[in-house]
Amino acid sequence: MNTLSYGLLSLLSKNSRTGYELMQHIQPFWPAKHSQIYPLLAQLEQKGCVEFVHVPQSDKPDKKVYSLTDTGLKALQEWIGMPTDAPATRDEFALKVYCIGLVSKAEAMKMLVEREDYYIKRKVHYTQSFEKLVKLSEKPLEELEMDEPLFGNYVLLRKALHKLDADLNWCEWMKSKLK
Amino acid sequence: MNTLSYGLLSLLSKNSRTGYELMQHIQPFWPAKHSQIYPLLAQLEQKGCVEFVHVPQSDKPDKKVYSLTDTGLKALQEWIGMPTDAPATRDEFALKVYCIGLVSKAEAMKMLVEREDYYIKRKVHYTQSFEKLVKLSEKPLEELEMDEPLFGNYVLLRKALHKLDADLNWCEWMKSKLK
DNA sequence: CCTTGTTATGTCATAATTGACATATGTCTA
DNA sequence: TAGACATATGTCAATTATGACATAACAAGG
Incomplete structure (x- = not known):
């Protein structure tokens, strides 16, 4: 699993969020476009790391609210304990x-x-x-x-x-x- | 032309260097593997931004020493003057x-x-x-x-x-x- | 003598990332 | 009322980047 996936799990460990919100809040850590995030969320759901509920909205388009599962939490904790590569600063x-x-x-x-x-x-x-x-x-x-x-x-x-x-x-x- | 290309030109503006040396010295600015740098150098040569001389060596493998051309220098100066995007820090x-x-x-x-x-x-x-x-x-x-x-x-x-x-x-x- | 490491260049499959296209609802402004 | 903007999700082609494979010469150490 790549770093962005763990990044999404990191955010979800604090709040349940939509893909759209995750895109907004991941920016300071690991900038990514929605075109990368939506497919990753689908993958994470397949793996059982996240789950979602469909939330219909009248004023705005319907949304999917994702939450972290127990499997996801365990994966996240394991990742935190692993050695972290030096950041590749591109300046x-x-x-x-x-x-x-x-x-x-x-x-x-x-x-x-x-x-x-x-x-x-x-x-x-x-x-x-x-x-x-x-x-x-x-x-x-x-x-x-x-x-x-x-x-x-x-x-x-x-x-x-x-x-x-x-x-x-x-x-x-x-x-x-x-x- | 992408940022790494300009990065290579930046280094070449100070010294003529081989692809191997460029790979070593670009790391603090814009980390890249040789598998990315060698093809880019070939492209830059095609565009006339760099040129190289083949240098045979007896103790070590032969090498190609690249230099910046006038075309390359002009491209570099133009790039410096352009607005710079905010760095995408992935941490x-x-x-x-x-x-x-x-x-x-x-x-x-x-x-x-x-x-x-x-x-x-x-x-x-x-x-x-x-x-x-x-x-x-x-x-x-x-x-x-x-x-x-x-x-x-x-x-x-x-x-x-x-x-x-x-x-x-x-x-x-x-x-x-x-x- | 054999393995490991450094120098040196190259290709290729895969993965990560971006940018464009696509759709839909509602608001706000010109 | 037309166009721009924010919300919301999705796909797909193209670009960028990594990791593996490949070759080759020499040095150093076990």
């Missing part, structure tokens, strides 16, 4: 920075400003997610224990925000280098 | 952290220690690369200008090392959360 921007000397300073500066804008937008987005999480949680986030459902969201959001700060600092530093 | 480890509550504290701690070991190894590796760079450079790295060949290496290595420090800090913090 187009880094490639461009690597040979940034091939373009003018003005163009290089434009690249950095655009990147910075992108980071800032992400920071705003993640900050909002963080605030939502604070409201959603019954206790202060720092007091969340590992087995509570929001723990994963909290620690990953914190990581993402720290990374964004580092990226923004790097952008500032780079811009000062180009002056 | 298996983050998925596991997301539902870490499904395993025992002992297993979770094992996961983190293994991750930390991995980060430490990378840090050692990058630190060595940094020291090599210092020796290779004629001037202090901070004084490198954008158009100098080592500039890209320097700014990216700096970025990578800062990111590793952040990752290591996060691991420490997570470990303290699990106690």
Whole structure:
């Protein structure tokens, strides 16, 4: 079973969801299009890792709400315990920075400003997610224990925000280098 | 033309290299196997972006040394100026952290220690690369200008090392959360 | 002497991923 | 009222990426 399959099971371990919702929520972890997710869900259902109920809707198209089965949960727990491969970071921007000397300073500066804008937008987005999480949680986030459902969201959001700060600092530093 | 193709051109803009060397050096930017690189090089040669000379060797198998052509350089410069898509980060480890509550504290701690070991190894590796760079450079790295060949290496290595420090800090913090 | 590892290039089947096409309901805006 | 947008599911061709197989020369170690 591939990583995306386990990713879908990971999301389903917290909430039952439709394929459409899974597509939306898997993006930060393992971006995928619906054309990949729907067939995988069918496969997972065949294997008995997930099950679904057909939910008719009047205002919107009908949907299939998927849930994790016991089989799926066991598969998920086994996968978590397995050694994790190093992430294969594919970074187009880094490639461009690597040979940034091939373009003018003005163009290089434009690249950095655009990147910075992108980071800032992400920071705003993640900050909002963080605030939502604070409201959603019954206790202060720092007091969340590992087995509570929001723990994963909290620690990953914190990581993402720290990374964004580092990226923004790097952008500032780079811009000062180009002056 | 896909990103990996531009990645190969990026490397060739600094040095002429064999397919084998390109495979080794593209890894931090855009991991790829030789089975993907060799056919792409043939395509790039067909398009006139690269050219090669056959170099016979007595101690090792013969090799093909590829260089960037003017056509290739122009394509590369155009690509740098184009807007860059947001990186599609596929992070298996983050998925596991997301539902870490499904395993025992002992297993979770094992996961983190293994991750930390991995980060430490990378840090050692990058630190060595940094020291090599210092020796290779004629001037202090901070004084490198954008158009100098080592500039890209320097700014990216700096970025990578800062990111590793952040990752290591996060691991420490997570470990303290699990106690 | 044999196995393993490094250098070096290549092909091919399979798997993973994307982009396009397809359908259907409802809302909101020009 | 026509077009765009969000929800919702699905298929299929094409592209991208991996893993296995193939060949070959030399070095190093057991």
